[in-house]
Amino acid sequence: MSAEPLVSARGLSKRFVKKPDLAGRLAGHLGADVREETVHAVDHVDLDIKKGEVVGLVGESGCGKSTLGRMIAGLLSPTEGEVQFKGKPRDKLSGADARAARLAIQMIFQDPYASLNPRARVEAIVGEAPVVHGITTRSAMPAYVDDMMRRVGLDPDLKRRYPHQFSGGQRSRIGIARALAVNPEFLVCDEAIAALDVSIQAQIINLFMDLRTEFDLTYLFISHDLGVVQHITDRVVIMYLGRVVETASTEELFDGPNHPYAQALLAEVPRISTEKRSFHPIKGEIPSPLNPPSGCHFHPRCPRAFGRCRNEVPVLKEIAPGRYSACHLNDG
Amino acid sequence: AKELKMALSAEPSAMDPHFHNLTPNNALTSHVFERLVHFDEKQSLIPGLATSWKTIDEKTWEFKLRTGVKWHDGSLFTADDVIFTMERAPNVENSPGSFALYVRGKTFSKVDDFTVRVTTKEPYPLMPNDLATIAIISKKAATGAKTEDFNAGKAAIGTGPFKFSEFVKGDRYVVVRNDDYWGNKPVWSKVTIRPIKTGPARVAALLAGDVDVIEEVPTTDIARLQGDAKVSLGQGLSNRVIYFHIDHWRDETPFITANDGSKIKNPLKDVRVRKALSKAINRPAIVDRLMEKAAVPASQFLADGFFGVSKKLKPEAFDPDGAKKLLAEAGFPNGFKMTLHGPNGRYINDARMAEAVAQMFTRIGVETKVETMPPAVFFNRASQGAGGNPEFSFILVGWGSGTGEVSSPLKSLVATFDKTKGMGTANRGRYSNPVLDKVIDEALATVDDTKRGELLAKASEIAIEDVGVIVSHYQLNTWATRRGLKYVPRTDEYTIATSVSEQ
Amino acid sequence: MSTTDAGPAVAEDAAVRRPAVQTPFQRFVADYTESRLATIAFVALIVTMLLALIAPWIVPQNPYDLAQVDIMDSRLVPGTPASSGKYTHWLGTDGAGRDLVSAMLYGLRISLAVGVMSGLIAMALGAAIGLVAAYVGGKVESLIMRIVDLQLSFPAILVALMLIAILGKGVDKIIIALVTVQWAYYARTVRGSALVESRKEYVEAARCLGLSNGRILFGHILPNCLPPLIVVVTVQTAHAISLEATLSFLGVGLPQTEPSLGLLISNGFQYMLSGEYWISFFPGLVLLMTIVVINLVGDQLRDVLNPRLSK
Amino acid sequence: MTAYIIRRLMQSAAVVLAMSVIVFLGLHVVGDPVYLLIDPQADQAEIERTIRRLGLDQPIWMQYFHFLKGALSGDLGKSFVHGTSALKLIVERMPATLEIAIAATLMAILLGIPLGLYAGLKPDSFASKSIMATSILGFSLPTFWVGIMMIMVFAVMLGWLPSTGRGPTATFLGITSSLFTIDGLRHITMPALNLALLKISLVIRLTRAGTREAIHQDYIKFARAKGIPTSRIVGVHLLKNIMIPVVTVLGLEFGSLIAFSVVTETIFAWPGMGKLLIDSIQTLDRPIIVAYLIIIVMLFVVINLIVDILYSILDPRVRIGEKSA
Amino acid sequence: MSGSDQAAIEPTLAVSGLKTHFFTKAGVVKAVDGVSLHVNPGEILGLVGESGSGKSITGFSILGLIDAPGRIVEGSIRYKGRELTTSSDEELRSLRGDRIAMIFQDPMMTLNPVLRIDTQMIETVHVHHRVSKAEALERARAALAEVGIPSPESRLKNYPHELSGGMRQRVAIAIAFINKPDLIIADEPTTALDVTIQAQILAEAQALCARTGTAMIWITHDLAVVSSLADRIAVMYAGRIVETGRTADVVSAPRHPYTQGLINSVPSHNVRGSRLNQIPGMTPSLINLPKGCAFRTRCPQAIDACLEPPPIREIGPGREVRCFNPVGVARPATAEAAP
Numbered sequence A: 001m002s003a004e005p006l007v008s009a010r011g012l013s014k015r016f017v018k019k020p021d022l023a024g025r026l027a028g029h030l031g032a033d034v035r036e037e038t039v040h041a042v043d044h045v046d047l048d049i050k051k052g053e054v055v056g057l058v059g060e061s062g063c064g065k066s067t068l069g070r071m072i073a074g075l076l077s078p079t080e081g082e083v084q085f086k087g088k089p090r091d092k093l094s095g096a097d098a099r100a101a102r103l104a105i106q107m108i109f110q111d112p113y114a115s116l117n118p119r120a121r122v123e124a125i126v127g128e129a130p131v132v133h134g135i136t137t138r139s140a141m142p143a144y145v146d147d148m149m150r151r152v153g154l155d156p157d158l159k160r161r162y163p164h165q166f167s168g169g170q171r172s173r174i175g176i177a178r179a180l181a182v183n184p185e186f187l188v189c190d191e192a193i194a195a196l197d198v199s200i201q202a203q204i205i206n207l208f209m210d211l212r213t214e215f216d217l218t219y220l221f222i223s224h225d226l227g228v229v230q231h232i233t234d235r236v237v238i239m240y241l242g243r244v245v246e247t248a249s250t251e252e253l254f255d256g257p258n259h260p261y262a263q264a265l266l267a268e269v270p271r272i273s274t275e276k277r278s279f280h281p282i283k284g285e286i287p288s289p290l291n292p293p294s295g296c297h298f299h300p301r302c303p304r305a306f307g308r309c310r311n312e313v314p315v316l317k318e319i320a321p322g323r324y325s326a327c328h329l330n331d332g
Numbered sequence B: 001a002k003e004l005k006m007a008l009s010a011e012p013s014a015m016d017p018h019f020h021n022l023t024p025n026n027a028l029t030s031h032v033f034e035r036l037v038h039f040d041e042k043q044s045l046i047p048g049l050a051t052s053w054k055t056i057d058e059k060t061w062e063f064k065l066r067t068g069v070k071w072h073d074g075s076l077f078t079a080d081d082v083i084f085t086m087e088r089a090p091n092v093e094n095s096p097g098s099f100a101l102y103v104r105g106k107t108f109s110k111v112d113d114f115t116v117r118v119t120t121k122e123p124y125p126l127m128p129n130d131l132a133t134i135a136i137i138s139k140k141a142a143t144g145a146k147t148e149d150f151n152a153g154k155a156a157i158g159t160g161p162f163k164f165s166e167f168v169k170g171d172r173y174v175v176v177r178n179d180d181y182w183g184n185k186p187v188w189s190k191v192t193i194r195p196i197k198t199g200p201a202r203v204a205a206l207l208a209g210d211v212d213v214i215e216e217v218p219t220t221d222i223a224r225l226q227g228d229a230k231v232s233l234g235q236g237l238s239n240r241v242i243y244f245h246i247d248h249w250r251d252e253t254p255f256i257t258a259n260d261g262s263k264i265k266n267p268l269k270d271v272r273v274r275k276a277l278s279k280a281i282n283r284p285a286i287v288d289r290l291m292e293k294a295a296v297p298a299s300q301f302l303a304d305g306f307f308g309v310s311k312k313l314k315p316e317a318f319d320p321d322g323a324k325k326l327l328a329e330a331g332f333p334n335g336f337k338m339t340l341h342g343p344n345g346r347y348i349n350d351a352r353m354a355e356a357v358a359q360m361f362t363r364i365g366v367e368t369k370v371e372t373m374p375p376a377v378f379f380n381r382a383s384q385g386a387g388g389n390p391e392f393s394f395i396l397v398g399w400g401s402g403t404g405e406v407s408s409p410l411k412s413l414v415a416t417f418d419k420t421k422g423m424g425t426a427n428r429g430r431y432s433n434p435v436l437d438k439v440i441d442e443a444l445a446t447v448d449d450t451k452r453g454e455l456l457a458k459a460s461e462i463a464i465e466d467v468g469v470i471v472s473h474y475q476l477n478t479w480a481t482r483r484g485l486k487y488v489p490r491t492d493e494y495t496i497a498t499s500v501s502e503q
Numbered sequence C: 001m002s003t004t005d006a007g008p009a010v011a012e013d014a015a016v017r018r019p020a021v022q023t024p025f026q027r028f029v030a031d032y033t034e035s036r037l038a039t040i041a042f043v044a045l046i047v048t049m050l051l052a053l054i055a056p057w058i059v060p061q062n063p064y065d066l067a068q069v070d071i072m073d074s075r076l077v078p079g080t081p082a083s084s085g086k087y088t089h090w091l092g093t094d095g096a097g098r099d100l101v102s103a104m105l106y107g108l109r110i111s112l113a114v115g116v117m118s119g120l121i122a123m124a125l126g127a128a129i130g131l132v133a134a135y136v137g138g139k140v141e142s143l144i145m146r147i148v149d150l151q152l153s154f155p156a157i158l159v160a161l162m163l164i165a166i167l168g169k170g171v172d173k174i175i176i177a178l179v180t181v182q183w184a185y186y187a188r189t190v191r192g193s194a195l196v197e198s199r200k201e202y203v204e205a206a207r208c209l210g211l212s213n214g215r216i217l218f219g220h221i222l223p224n225c226l227p228p229l230i231v232v233v234t235v236q237t238a239h240a241i242s243l244e245a246t247l248s249f250l251g252v253g254l255p256q257t258e259p260s261l262g263l264l265i266s267n268g269f270q271y272m273l274s275g276e277y278w279i280s281f282f283p284g285l286v287l288l289m290t291i292v293v294i295n296l297v298g299d300q301l302r303d304v305l306n307p308r309l310s311k
Numbered sequence D: 001m002t003a004y005i006i007r008r009l010m011q012s013a014a015v016v017l018a019m020s021v022i023v024f025l026g027l028h029v030v031g032d033p034v035y036l037l038i039d040p041q042a043d044q045a046e047i048e049r050t051i052r053r054l055g056l057d058q059p060i061w062m063q064y065f066h067f068l069k070g071a072l073s074g075d076l077g078k079s080f081v082h083g084t085s086a087l088k089l090i091v092e093r094m095p096a097t098l099e100i101a102i103a104a105t106l107m108a109i110l111l112g113i114p115l116g117l118y119a120g121l122k123p124d125s126f127a128s129k130s131i132m133a134t135s136i137l138g139f140s141l142p143t144f145w146v147g148i149m150m151i152m153v154f155a156v157m158l159g160w161l162p163s164t165g166r167g168p169t170a171t172f173l174g175i176t177s178s179l180f181t182i183d184g185l186r187h188i189t190m191p192a193l194n195l196a197l198l199k200i201s202l203v204i205r206l207t208r209a210g211t212r213e214a215i216h217q218d219y220i221k222f223a224r225a226k227g228i229p230t231s232r233i234v235g236v237h238l239l240k241n242i243m244i245p246v247v248t249v250l251g252l253e254f255g256s257l258i259a260f261s262v263v264t265e266t267i268f269a270w271p272g273m274g275k276l277l278i279d280s281i282q283t284l285d286r287p288i289i290v291a292y293l294i295i296i297v298m299l300f301v302v303i304n305l306i307v308d309i310l311y312s313i314l315d316p317r318v319r320i321g322e323k324s325a
Numbered sequence E: 001m002s003g004s005d006q007a008a009i010e011p012t013l014a015v016s017g018l019k020t021h022f023f024t025k026a027g028v029v030k031a032v033d034g035v036s037l038h039v040n041p042g043e044i045l046g047l048v049g050e051s052g053s054g055k056s057i058t059g060f061s062i063l064g065l066i067d068a069p070g071r072i073v074e075g076s077i078r079y080k081g082r083e084l085t086t087s088s089d090e091e092l093r094s095l096r097g098d099r100i101a102m103i104f105q106d107p108m109m110t111l112n113p114v115l116r117i118d119t120q121m122i123e124t125v126h127v128h129h130r131v132s133k134a135e136a137l138e139r140a141r142a143a144l145a146e147v148g149i150p151s152p153e154s155r156l157k158n159y160p161h162e163l164s165g166g167m168r169q170r171v172a173i174a175i176a177f178i179n180k181p182d183l184i185i186a187d188e189p190t191t192a193l194d195v196t197i198q199a200q201i202l203a204e205a206q207a208l209c210a211r212t213g214t215a216m217i218w219i220t221h222d223l224a225v226v227s228s229l230a231d232r233i234a235v236m237y238a239g240r241i242v243e244t245g246r247t248a249d250v251v252s253a254p255r256h257p258y259t260q261g262l263i264n265s266v267p268s269h270n271v272r273g274s275r276l277n278q279i280p281g282m283t284p285s286l287i288n289l290p291k292g293c294a295f296r297t298r299c300p301q302a303i304d305a306c307l308e309p310p311p312i313r314e315i316g317p318g319r320e321v322r323c324f325n326p327v328g329v330a331r332p333a334t335a336e337a338a339p
């Protein structure tokens, strides 16, 4: 692993704003309750991912994991901040560099059904982009596709088929082959295994890990399955309502989470046990990102919240080497 | 109490008799209002509210009014009402088409309560005809009244055989018997008039027993209704002739080309071509097949029996070979291409008529296309579509003589177009023949009926022989009633309850 | 690839392999032909179209050529021999003397041509606008969609009536009018499915792979919007044919001498009560059957192409 | 809600403006009814007088400007043909049209929903298949053709119902309508049915589709798992969900009912505003045409508003203008 | 209160040899093909299996909610000794929601979106019990309070969409519990929920069963969830139950190769960062299952005998397995990945 991060996020924010239109504003003047609605999907996130690293991104539904992943993959443009690729702001790149940066980061999607064009054959799905970008030629494309399919453990004979003729696990493999076909360095896997059966999940996780060693890939692995995250990642980033609350190496985190939210999250992961256990869940629900709680977003549910948590946003501080947490409790 | 329900083919727009000079309006209002002079079914003049009229000198007419006539509100009819009427008639607010034409140039003066004098600047023979169009209204009831007041019934106080009862525009118009009527009291105690525009719907309404009388029976249904025991028909000649205007004035006419589509000189300026076209028309076939015999082949502007028609003129015989020969003589052995324009839904079977005639022309080598359009569009373009001038080359039109004599079509259709003189106002072919103009002018200034009749006949002959227009047929008007009733057909196309009698 | 398990994938394949059915098209055909009625309707539609197409070569008379039509032959009872003696008016003649069989097939030609042409033009136009709206988004999209909404909330027949009143008669005019009233349906459909499709992950994947917008739009999104579009085309074509007939009935629409089915019916309407039923009855039957057949096909297409119903 | 209404009003104002410009210009190009209105024997002076009186002598933009000025004060101009206020003419005719439109809607609901429900609940039965086949027919039948046939059969041949026209009216709760008299009902049956035919088919299909979709929903299965009897599941759980699209579509289709009444009114000589429009188009009576279209737009705004309100009553998920929580 | 003394008491539900097949155009889908299981009062039975293995259909079969083209073709379902497969529709209906209740997977879909919570709760009471409206309302309120919904009165007036997913699932649970049933079938009720919310629901379900003595069948594909909740576990594969036993026994010493594979493929049972133990292949189509043991083609322990369908065998008290060659007893209890 080199010291220079491969991909980094600098103060990355994404806000979704729903502005009232002219009529709405007029109505507002007439006293109607018309407001601009803003969702802080991602709120000033800093993140460095080094080459060869597998970073897990966890958090509950709606906390902004996908949004962050999509910004890094270049599918969404950030409202604020920037994504750097190999130390350079990606937006400032142009020409061949820009394209290289674009292709270097690929995304693996959650839904194995929706992520494949139902009207294209596997061959076209995998082979289109390499041909367009001149990675292979049209005539060499079939052989190239065969190669890609073999890499992900698919029989190349199946390349004339359509997606609907495959099982969920096979579709996942096709999606991975498609990404691999443009020689990426970095894969953003957004819940890439969530839709699969347990027994198939294991196969795909193994495939990810094999590919990693074979092609020196770097991963941002978004998942809500902490067991999987624990198994395959080197480092974990925990988000809550758009903010990173804790970052730590996987081992350290699972040994002892620092942030109260991380603690709660880890405690509630069901694990195979021989004992019936009694649950002591944290109270309350995940607040709406439309009007998040003041101060520390977690304070209404936090068992250890105190006055300051209500008013002051805790900053992400290094509490141990390579370990960051955003909690006022750390201030003593 | 006997009730009568009649269905009209058009919708009267007002109960105000001066609002719009339009057949359905005039027919409706004549239930309630009367004129000084009345038309009988054949548009002959008979006494109305005036018992007699005469010329004092060439330019002065005197009308003796009927005494003892009561308005529906009980007051007495006098010369004041006549004077009032003549003042109001041309000046109705928002009138889409007023009666001004019939009042203009006439000065009315009251001699006594029951005598009225009319003076004109020029000798004016058509005085009684003109006054037969203007309904007399009550000064007392209608002073300051607007059209709405008539529609509401407030001002709709007449002297006629029926009294106003209800006016629901587009739906129904109801009148009830005037028991104090001076003339023959009507049989019907209540008359409901409804517009049903679609022909078959009208027939269906009659067959279903919803109405007792319908006007304008579609020609297609005449045969069937004749055989229907539950229905009787009344059919009579109308004052309307169907004819064609021909472009006489342009050297190159827009809708005629050579067979290859290139421009040619206007062939219609050649009388032989016009004659050929007239010969090409199979009038008996039209009458027979198209009009279901509800028409008569035409020889001139008005049918036999009307004032001023020529006895000499006979319908042009169908002669395709003769027509081809004439065309060849005129230098068009292979004919030419032409577009025939016509209205769609203005006259009985007008669109199909245009099509049939186009067939006939095509057979003699004049390849004819047909273009029909809504009347509103058609008449606009036919009158002033080409920069204020008639647009088309050859059109199908009709003319109904409101005055019931021949001067009306002569003056409007074939007299030279002259804005200032008010001649040739509907001369959409711009036919111009100085000889003819002279005869017409003379006729219009001749008060003596016999002499005028001769002059009018002569004018008709000139116009027809020169093929100023091509006439096709006179329409027959057909009414149908349920069995047991009888409708006396009228040439003016009016449907009025007094023409319905029980058998 | 040696390290991963090529073995199991092949085993999977054995289980997934489905018999016979291969391409989406074949699957579609199999699904469609499941309904016998719809299959018959499809065949009937093809036959109808063929008949309309080859009409000039199979009918005894060109009813639009005035030289071949004679007023003297008007309203002949079905089965009467033609005056020329060369053929028989099997279904009689109309009021202008046109042989009804010939007139109906020619009328069918016009009706179908009007329906299909307006459908295709409206589809091309609407699909392009809809795609642009979905793709460009923002102000342009909301403007387009407002216009579409307005167009759709305004009854087609009124718009068509007004347009024909303004434009005048003629096949071209009526096609313009029908396109004007129809494009919005296509725009809405395409935009709707394009939005759905463009949110699907395969489109994101394509963007991620650096494919150009045009390629994504036309190579990936558009083909996936086709199924609903096809359904709309069929339904709208039937609708257009019916609308043209209605306009002709109302006296605006097509020229008198070149009657479509609607105009034939409308003309025949006058003869309804006088017992000459055939003049409007047969064209009415043909019109009805044509519309029913198209609707049946459209109905089945809707069922077959609806992703919600297919497993 | 306020924003919603403002948006609607702005939209319709835009439509009215755009539409009136188009119709004004378009009809101006086509022509005017002067030659139809005046006495054929009228001379040039009289023609010009008429043109002047109708205001047609002014340049078109001036005419439009006058129209706009009038429109702002609620005056949509005077009919060329009738000479009276176009607005008044239309408003006078409106009850007749609304009457058949409402009767047709009622028919569509009362016939369409039960049939559609049946076809949706028992999709494979012969009766259901017949219902659906018939509904395709209902979809395909040209309105005018059916109208003619109805008159032929029910009025002329069987003599059961009056062929044309509107029956006597009566006033009930301040509303004057022919729906309140027996003879009026007899008169309205055929035209309303004619108008309703298409909508009945539409409702059948909507209801069926909704039923077919809903019965596979978890909430229906959950209701069954709660032991709710079928009658209540269909009558409450299912119906309330189906009513949402049905009411919405019917509401929106109300506009097209009014539009299609043009055809029905022509056939049945029904004295409504549709017939007025057709006549006015034929006579190029521009003020009426423009006023009609404006009124229709307004009517639509109102109908849409009512539909939306109904929609939000039926579907609690929708609250107009409410922020999504 | 765990089902310790099974022999002595009558089970709340006993299913034996249940076969539910779907007769589709493509062929007969044997969704449930010979399932036998039982639950005792107060006991939680975890029914685990991969997607499509027939878990839900088993649940629906018990409630008599199988629609055409599906049909229970064989087997018996006994509720407190009463045979349900031969009961009339009306009898079944009166049991449903009253004695046997069900909770569904997707909380967004199970509540009728256009009816208020109170309507949906009260009707459940009213169709089974003749009580006053006030009484029904009170029961509804109490039921909501019991599943931990704050301020239940005001919640009753809400529509489903006004509640969060977790809240909705709680309402569904409250509806299931409202008539104090003897048995609840919970079909993956937490799968769609977030971890923290899932934990809350699990806690409440557990507490309720303990309090009311209601028996429960908890259907899930997540062994982890069920291992911490259930007293006993039944593992399903391709329409059959392949292994049952007390949770601790099954988890610590799986006997069926499939169960073992399932447990071994869970990451936490593997050394971090190493390759996972995976079951090769995929779940077979239920239309044409491999002959004999359906797991045969994926099984590392398959032997020739597996070409015949294996019978279910009792291999210990309350412990059954459907395998000719079960995983040896010799294996270490914490079947970790092979070193």
Ligand SMILES: Nc1ncnc2c1ncn2[C@@H]1O[C@H](COP(=O)(O)OP(=O)(O)OP(=O)(O)O)[C@@H](O)[C@H]1O
Binding pocket: A016, A039, A040, A041, A059, A060, A061, A062, A063, A064, A065, A066, A067, A068, A224, A289
């Ligand atoms: N296009 C958008 N417009 C408006 N809001 C959005 C948009 N995309 C996401 N959001 C909002 O941003 C927030 C974060 O969404 P995101 O999809 O990143 O969450 P997530 O952590 O991936 O959740 P999940 O686990 O459910 O996938 C959510 O509240 C979501 O509603």
Ligand SMILES: Nc1ncnc2c1ncn2[C@@H]1O[C@H](COP(=O)(O)OP(=O)(O)OP(=O)(O)O)[C@@H](O)[C@H]1O
Binding pocket: E022, E024, E029, E030, E031, E049, E050, E051, E052, E053, E054, E055, E056, E057, E058, E068, E069, E070, E221, E286
């Ligand atoms: N109506 C039906 N027609 C045909 N097959 C059906 C039907 N319903 C269910 N099946 C089949 O029955 C099998 C079992 O389905 P079931 O819903 O019980 O699976 P499950 O174990 O609950 O899976 P999941 O975890 O995905 O909910 C599946 O293979 C399914 O395809």
Ligand SMILES: [Mg+2]
Binding pocket: A065, A066, A067, A190
């Ligand atoms: Mg996400």
Ligand SMILES: [Mg+2]
Binding pocket: E055, E056, E057, E187
């Ligand atoms: Mg399930």
